[in-house]
Amino acid sequence: MKKINFSAGPAILPASVLEEAADAVRDLNNSGLSILEISHRSKAFSQVLLETESLVRELMGVGEEYAVLFLSGGASTQFFYTAMNLLNPEETAGFLDTGAWSAKAIKETKLFGKVNVLASSKESNYDHIPRSYTIPEGLKYLHVTSNNTIFGTQIHEWPETSTPLVADMSSDIFSRRIPLEKFGIIYAGAQKNLGPAGVTLVIVKKDLLGTVERALPSMLDYRVHIKGASTYNTPPVYPIYVMMLTLRWIKEQGGLEAMEKHNEKKAKLLYDEIDRNPKFKGTVSDKESRSLMNVTFVCTDEADTERFQKEATEAGCDGVKGHRSVGGFRASIYNSMPYEGVETLVNVMKDF
């Protein structure tokens, strides 16, 4: 039986993408070669790169002032990469500390410059997105984690500032429309909304680069990858190919506006049940901070936890277990989670 995959990442992908990805492993477009064995400088792969970039640009409305890069190292590498490329030692980056991933980005950034944490929800185990804080003048950039995968919170109101935002969008990229002009850098590991693990999408405003004094190793210099059009070294060919298929799928569904509606509808179904059913409660204290991607909840009576887990698993719902730092349950309902998948989980909750 095909399971309904509620895993936080690597995560569910559209069934049609998996089929096409499997076909390409056997034979890429009747070329007689597998996608796994073609050169990253072949014509076939150059076309894949071009189409993937052009889909990113089209779906998000990314203009030529930004470069679109496909790098490796995961979002965790971008925690320090952004700082290395943007921040001189005496300069300050602002941060919203909204979860474990923000905290890691803060730690890494301190290796290269000054950090000013403008607001943090750490004291209450990151159960909300802080909303009252002031943004001082003179920050080089303001780093935000748009969606906190572990704690189930999401930024729904972007900071009001002309300071460029650097955003870790690993767990909600392409899930909704965003005001792109506010962002200096957007980065995301692919393994939630975009494809398999192994590629990191980076969208970087070109005029922010070239202001740091430190010498940068080639692989850690955005400008080198811009110049090499993401083929300075061997890029993750297969993950990029699957990203292309996923972006095609998003486009077929109607783009980001359609994704946004689909995600709102799914999240509402699940949150309504959490709020209605006395057997469950949400872990996010501020409803306005609730994530549309990772829905976190617990059993009101902790003694019920194991039984609910068992019943969800029996109904085919895989990966609903919460992160160890929050406990309870987390249902990750990324773009490619169908409405019917969430309905199945909600029915288990109703029967419970």
Ligand code: PMP
């Ligand atoms: N940021 C967020 C919001 C995440 O959910 C994760 C986990 N995938 C990371 C960063 C770390 O990503 P990676 O494993 O690709 O380094």
